[in-house]
Amino acid sequence: xxxxxxxxxxxxxxxxxxxxxxxxxxxxxxxxxxxxxxxxxxxxxxxxxxxxxxxxxxxxxxxxxxxxxxxxxxxxxxxxxxxxxxxxxxxxxxxxxxxxxxxxxxxxxxxxxxxxxxxxxxxxxxxxxxxxxxxxxxxxxxxxxxxxxxxxxxxxxxxxxxxxxxxxxxxxxxxxxxxxxxxxxxxxxxxxxxxxxxxxxxxxxxxxxxxxxxxxxxxxxxxxxxxxxxxxxxxxxxxxxxxxxxxxxxxxxxxxxxxxxxxxxxxxxxxxxxxxxxxxxxxxxxxxxxxxxxxxxxxxxxxxxxxxxxxxxxxxxxxxxxxxxxxxxxxxxxxxxxxxxxxxxxxxxxxxxxxxxxxxxxxxxxxxxxxxxxxxxxxxxxxxxxxxxxxxxxxxxxxxxxxxxxxxxxxxxxxxxxxxxxxxxxxxxxxxxxxxxxxxxxxxxxxxxxxxxxxxxxxxxxxxxxxxx
Numbered sequence: 408x409x410x411x412x413x414x415x416x417x418x419x420x421x422x423x424x425x426x427x428x429x430x431x432x433x434x435x436x437x438x439x440x441x442x443x444x445x446x447x448x449x450x451x452x453x454x455x456x457x458x459x460x461x462x463x464x465x466x467x468x469x470x471x472x473x474x475x476x477x478x479x480x481x482x483x484x485x486x487x488x489x490x491x492x493x494x495x496x497x498x499x500x501x502x503x504x505x506x507x508x509x510x511x512x513x514x515x516x517x518x519x520x521x522x523x524x525x526x527x528x529x530x531x532x533x534x535x536x537x538x539x540x541x542x543x544x545x546x547x548x549x550x551x552x553x554x555x556x557x558x559x560x561x562x563x564x565x566x567x568x569x570x571x572x573x574x575x576x577x578x579x580x581x582x583x584x585x586x587x588x589x590x591x592x593x594x595x596x597x598x599x600x601x602x603x604x605x606x607x608x609x610x611x612x613x614x615x616x617x618x619x620x621x622x623x624x625x626x627x628x629x630x631x632x633x634x635x636x637x638x639x640x641x642x643x644x645x646x647x648x649x650x651x652x653x654x655x656x657x658x659x660x661x662x663x664x665x666x667x668x669x670x671x672x673x674x675x676x677x678x679x680x681x682x683x684x685x686x687x688x689x690x691x692x693x694x695x696x697x698x699x700x701x702x703x704x705x706x707x708x709x710x711x712x713x714x715x716x717x718x719x720x721x722x723x724x725x726x727x728x729x730x731x732x733x734x735x736x737x738x739x740x741x742x743x744x745x746x747x748x749x750x751x752x753x754x755x756x757x758x759x760x761x762x763x764x765x766x767x768x769x770x771x772x773x774x775x776x777x778x779x780x781x782x783x784x785x786x787x788x789x790x791x792x793x794x795x796x797x798x799x800x801x802x803x804x805x806x807x808x809x810x811x812x813x814x815x816x817x818x819x820x821x822x823x824x825x826x827x828x829x830x831x832x833x834x835x836x837x838x839x840x841x842x843x844x845x846x847x848x849x850x851x852x853x854x855x856x857x858x859x860x861x862x863x864x865x866x867x868x869x870x871x872x873x874x875x876x
Contacts, residue, residue, distance in 0.1 A: 420721050421728045425733070426744075429737070429744065430744060432571075432717045432720070433744060434713075436579075436713035437709070437710050437713035439576065440713050441709055444705045444708075448702055449590055449591045449608070450466055450594065450608035452766050453591075453595060453598050454604060454608050455766075456768075457604040457607075459545060460689065460690050461541050461542045461689065461695070462604050462605050463695050463698055464691050464694035464698050465538075465542055465545035465546040465605055466605060466608075467695070467702065468533065468694060469549055469550045470698070471666050471669040471672075471673045472533065472550065475663055475666035476525050477560065478665065479517065479521070479663060480514065480517055480518065480557075480560065480659075481564055481659070482657070482660070482663075483517065483565075483651060483655035483659055484510070484514065484564040484565045484567070484655070485568065485655055485658045486650075486652060486655020486656070487506065487513075487565055487568045487651050487655065488719055489723045489811060490510075490650045490654065491503055491507060491572035491573070492572040492573075492724050493724065493726065493727035493813075495572065495573060495727070496728045500632075500633040501633070503632075503633035503634060504634070504635075505644040505646075505647045506647040507634050507635075508636070508644070509643055509644045509647040509648050510565050510568070510569065510647075510651060511562065511566070511569075511624075511636070511641070512642075512643055513565070513651070515558055515562050518559070518562060519557075522557050522558065525554040526551050526554050526555075529546075529550040533546050533547060536670060536673055537674050537681060540689070541689055542691050542694065545604070546605075548606055549605035549608075553609045556612065556613030556614075556616050559616040559617045559619070559620045560616045562624070566623035567579045569634060570623070573630075575630075578623070579623065582622045582623055583619060586618045586619040589611075590611050590614070591611075593610070594608050594611045596611075597610060597611055653813075657815040657816045658810060658819065661819040661822045664822075665822070668830045668831055671831055672830065672847055675834050675847055676693060676694065676697050676844070676847065677694060678842075679847075680692070680693035684780075688777070692777040692784065693780060695768075695784075696769055696780070696781035696782060696783065696784030696788075698767075699768075699769045699785050700784070700785040700786075700788040700789050701788070702767065703756055703764070703789070704793070704796075706752065707752035707753065707796050708799070711749050711752075711796075711799065711800035712803060714741050714745035714807075715745075715804055715806065717741060718804045719808075719810050720811070721741075721811070722734050722738075722808050722810075723811040726811060726812050734812070734870055735870060738804070738808050741804045741808070742801060745800035745801060745803065746801060749797030752793075753794050753795070754794070756789060756793045757789060757793050757794060760786065764782065770782060787848060788848050791845060791848035791849055795852035795855070798855035798856045799851075799855045801855075802855050802856075802862060805818075805862025805863045809821075814869055818862065818865075821858060825854055825857045829853075829854045829857065830850050833850040833853075
């Protein structure tokens with residue numbers, strides 16, 4: 408196949424100094440993740456300029472349910488990342504090519520299945536969580552249009568994982584920069600020029616993801632080496648899919664269970680809102696304030712998630728090469744980098760919370776007003792969670808190291824107990840006895856700390872056993 412060849416040179420992750428390599432890998436991934444987060448943030452920021460007073464709350468209400476579906480794609484794309492990275496580390500060129508093309512088929516099929524499942528369950532599930540009246544109608548409208556773009560979102564995530572597995576983090580960053588600008592431009596067009604609300608920003612997001620998928624696929628077809636995409640090689644390899652599923656299915660299960668626990672928390676927040684706001688009131692302040700603060704936290708999460716991706720890729724390649732002592736250094740570097748990022752974002756959000764929340768239409772207001780209740784909700788969530796956000800960052804790295812070592816089921820089991828089971832039990836006991844927002848939000852950092860400690864212990868025990876062998 409003739410054409411322009413990629414000038415990207417795959418870095419050697421199994422030799423040489425690690426800290427700088429991990430940092431250079433992490434920064435473009437972080438920027439890429441932040442751009443993806445900006446899609447949703449731009450939706451909420453721009454839609455706050457529309458005439459729908461519950462538009463921000465409606466989009467925020469859909470977050471846990473949308474993530475329930477997206478985490479299936481994200482988990483399996485992690486499986487693709489690990490399998491491709493380990494085969495690159497082992498020098499298996501033919502295996503790399505089979506894994507690349509199998510993962511793309513799987514991504515597209517999963518996206519199509521997501522459309523068929525997600526749209527019919529949107530209204531009953533959102534209603535079950537406690538959304539009502541205008542908030543429910545807007546949330547269903549946004550979700551239905553968003554889910555139409557699931558095949559493009561799924562394919563984009565698998566393509567990004569392939570680029571990251573070969574060490575190329577710059578290409579996804581450049582392409583998502585372009586599609587992110589497209590998203591923001593069409594958000595403004597649909598909301599300000601056409602006069603749409605949640606449906607306008609959903610259309611813009613679907614279009615931007617379609618653009619990302621097309622450009623990433625085209626760029627992969629121009630790459631040199633075994634990761635290169637070709638329609639002639641596009642065939643299904645059962646062994647590659649099995650290897651991806653062994654790593655990716657536990658990650659998907661973990662993401663789904665996370666989303667279920669978050670839906671439980673979202674339901675509790677709706678309970679507090681419905682208890683404090685009259686049923687005939689159109690504006691739902693606690694939902695809107697929680698949605699704005701949660702969307703801001705998404706930037707911190709995706710920033711620290713970049714180090715999680717680095718931990719998976721560097722651990723995967725070094726484990727594939729049998730260099731387990733080097734994995735210890737990978738883990739130490741990732742812990743240091745992610746802690747610094749978590750502290751930086753957490754401190755910045757606490758310090759600049761007022762102007763940042765204003766981007767979502769959440770402002771301080773007269774005491775006793777619904778607008779002040781929305782701001783108070785966002786303030787409480789920020790103060791209780793962001794100073795300790797580095798604990799989540801550390802937890803994510805421990806999970807990434809375990810997945811890179813091929814111990815995905817262990818990571819999932821630990822996260823299931825430490826995050827999902829713990830939070831559900833907390834809501835059923837501590838929150839039920841108090842009924843306050845503070846008791847909802849404090850459960851997050853407690854669960855992060857407990858899970859991070861167990862992740863590290865499991866990774867350390869496995870590495871010591873491999874070194875003895």
